[in-house]
Amino acid sequence: MLGWRALKTIIHWFRRDLRIADNVALHEAYTRGERLVPFFCWEDGLVDGPDCAPARTEFFLASLGSLVRNLEALGHRLVVRRGTPAVELRKLAAETGASAVFANRGYEPGGRRDDDAVAKALGAVSVGFQTFKDAVAWEEREILTAAGGVYTVFTPYSKAWKLRTPPPARPKLGKARQPMPPGIASAELPPGVAEPRVPTGPDGVPAGERAAQQALDAFVVERVFAYAEARDYPALAGGTSRLSPHLRLGTLGIRTILARLAEARARATSDAARKGCDVWLTELVWREFYQQILANHPHVATRCFRPEYDALGWSGTDAQFDAWRAGQTGYPIVDAAMRCLDATGWMHNRLRMIVSMFLTKDLLLPWQRGERWFMQRLVDGDLAANSGGWQWSAGTGTDAAPYFRIFNPVTQGRRFDPDGEFIRRWVPELAGLDAKAVHAPWEGPLAAAGARYPRPIVDHAVQRGRCLAMFKAARGA
Numbered sequence: 324m325l326g327w328r329a330l331k332t333i334i335h336w337f338r339r340d341l342r343i344a345d346n347v348a349l350h351e352a353y354t355r356g357e358r359l360v361p362f363f364c365w366e367d368g369l370v371d372g373p374d375c376a377p378a379r380t381e382f383f384l385a386s387l388g389s390l391v392r393n394l395e396a397l398g399h400r401l402v403v404r405r406g407t408p409a410v411e412l413r414k415l416a417a418e419t420g421a422s423a424v425f426a427n428r429g430y431e432p433g434g435r436r437d438d439d440a441v442a443k444a445l446g447a448v449s450v451g452f453q454t455f456k457d458a459v460a461w462e463e464r465e466i467l468t469a470a471g472g473v474y475t476v477f478t479p480y481s482k483a484w485k486l487r488t489p490p491p492a493r494p495k496l497g498k499a500r501q502p503m504p505p506g507i508a509s510a511e512l513p514p515g516v517a518e519p520r521v522p523t524g525p526d527g528v529p530a531g532e533r534a535a536q537q538a539l540d541a542f543v544v545e546r547v548f549a550y551a552e553a554r555d556y557p558a559l560a561g562g563t564s565r566l567s568p569h570l571r572l573g574t575l576g577i578r579t580i581l582a583r584l585a586e587a588r589a590r591a592t593s594d595a596a597r598k599g600c601d602v603w604l605t606e607l608v609w610r611e612f613y614q615q616i617l618a619n620h621p622h623v624a625t626r627c628f629r630p631e632y633d634a635l636g637w638s639g640t641d642a643q644f645d646a647w648r649a650g651q652t653g654y655p656i657v658d659a660a661m662r663c664l665d666a667t668g669w670m671h672n673r674l675r676m677i678v679s680m681f682l683t684k685d686l687l688l689p690w691q692r693g694e695r696w697f698m699q700r701l702v703d704g705d706l707a708a709n710s711g712g713w714q715w716s717a718g719t720g721t722d723a724a725p726y727f728r729i730f731n732p733v734t735q736g737r738r739f740d741p742d743g744e745f746i747r748r749w750v751p752e753l754a755g756l757d758a759k760a761v762h763a764p765w766e767g768p769l770a771a772a773g774a775r776y777p778r779p780i781v782d783h784a785v786q787r788g789r790c791l792a793m794f795k796a797a798r799g800a
């Protein structure tokens with residue numbers, strides 16, 4: 324019998340790919356090696372860093388727990404170590420006799436730095452390090468303009484993206500063929516690595532790979548057909564897929580999603596249903612667009628895509644920021660959205676657009692402050708989508724809404740929460756108001772509605788004028 328060191332051993336380093344199905348690097352490690360060592364590195368600040376959101380941490384812990392159990396069911400054991408990836412992977416490679424480490428690529432600056440450090444540390448001891456495309460269908464240098472440049476405008480990027488056939492889903496991980504070498508210790512997992520939590524209310528998102536697959540099944544079987552009309556109404560349960568936390572953490576593979584969407588589109592029996600599928604695909608392409616923007620232009624994480632806007636003369640105050648954060652601005656749709664975010668870690672896309680536009684263009688506060696707050700709260704907080712979304716609203720980004728496009732929060736509320744149902748759910752002070760008054764309580768009998776609700780902290784019309792002047796000054800106009 325061969326000694327365990329003679330077996331070709333490959334370590335799979337789990338990062339933002341906490342799943343056993345449709346996982347490119349994991350599948351390659353399993354099929355190319357004789358023994359698989361699944362590994363996760365518990366880095367400092369992972370669950371208690373300054374930008375950790377409580378909901379995202381809970382979601383992560385539950386997803387990691389689900390991964391541990393899914394691996395165990397197939398006879399694999401996840402090795403967890405505390406430290407830095409470069410150091411821990413090098414040690415583990417020596418302990419297990421691994422010839423290579425496989426991992427899926429990340430597109431954030433931090434992930435790239437880790438890749439470089441790991442490649443160097445493993446290279447020094449002649450252990451291979453191979454990374455794979457997994458989180459996206461197409462990477463940052465795969466969809467290029469005719470001149471070979473990268474796209475910075477969404478519509479032509481999306482057209483080019485849709486001309487290609489996406490890569491197929493990879494098979495689920497198989498049973499362990501060889502036991503783990505003896506004496507490979509694992510760090511103890513914190514008690515938070517529990518059973519995936521069940522939905523806690525209309526705005527809770529259940530975690531784990533099975534929950535992700537169930538959420539996808541539930542969406543593509545029917546709801547996707549109504550997506551084009553339903554997606555803009557926050558009060559509507561199920562109008563959108565709620566898959567963003569799973570995409571962010573990798574509990575669901577993008578190839579699986581795209582394949583299921585193509586099947587759904589083939590089943591669609593009306594133009595409206597086909598449109599629902601097409602509009603949803605466009606949203607998935609937005610995700611890839613922002614990933615490629617971040618990979619090609621990493622400065623967008625903290626600075627404006629357009630450098631001329633780094634000089635914008637933001638003039639909002641800390642007190643206004645605090646009122647926005649706490650859902651106390653006096654604009655009901657903004658306050659409902661912000662309270663929902665604080666309580667659940669979730670915010671509907673339409674509301675993200677409304678509150679981000681309000682912070683930047685009504686309160687005249689820099690988008691970076693809102694972007695950080697979102698990261699500290701959102702269950703799906705993702706650097707690429709978040710900085711992309713914030714810069715879109717602020718008018719400082721690649722494919723931004725033009726700077727002079729400014730949402731009126733009252734009109735937005737009336738249009739997308741017409742009965743005021745979402746507002747009443749999160750702003751109980753306004754529960755007694757009818758559908759007309761609930762969007763602008765200061766116009767009606769505010770006292771009857773409950774004087775506890777604040778009057779608007781700014782006048783939208785006045786702030787609009789100030790915002791336009793601020794942008795004109797920065798543009799030198």
Ligand SMILES: Cc1cc2nc3c(=O)[nH]c(=O)nc-3n(C[C@H](O)[C@H](O)[C@H](O)COP(=O)(O)OP(=O)(O)OC[C@H]3O[C@@H](n4cnc5c(N)ncnc54)[C@H](O)[C@@H]3O)c2cc1C
Pocket residue numbers: 554563564565566567568570571606607608609610611613670671672673675676679697701703704705706708709710711712713716
């Ligand atoms: C200011 C602002 C901040 C945002 N921050 C984030 C963030 O931190 N993380 C995040 O995942 N999304 C972010 N978005 C994008 C979008 O709001 C969410 O992806 C969406 O609300 C998630 O809900 P869903 O899964 O039901 O989406 P669906 O409508 O079902 O869409 C399917 C998937 O497409 C992707 N997607 C949809 N819209 C966008 C978009 N505009 N940009 C990029 N990807 C998109 C998401 O992965 C989403 O899960 C932000 C948008 C704005 C305006």
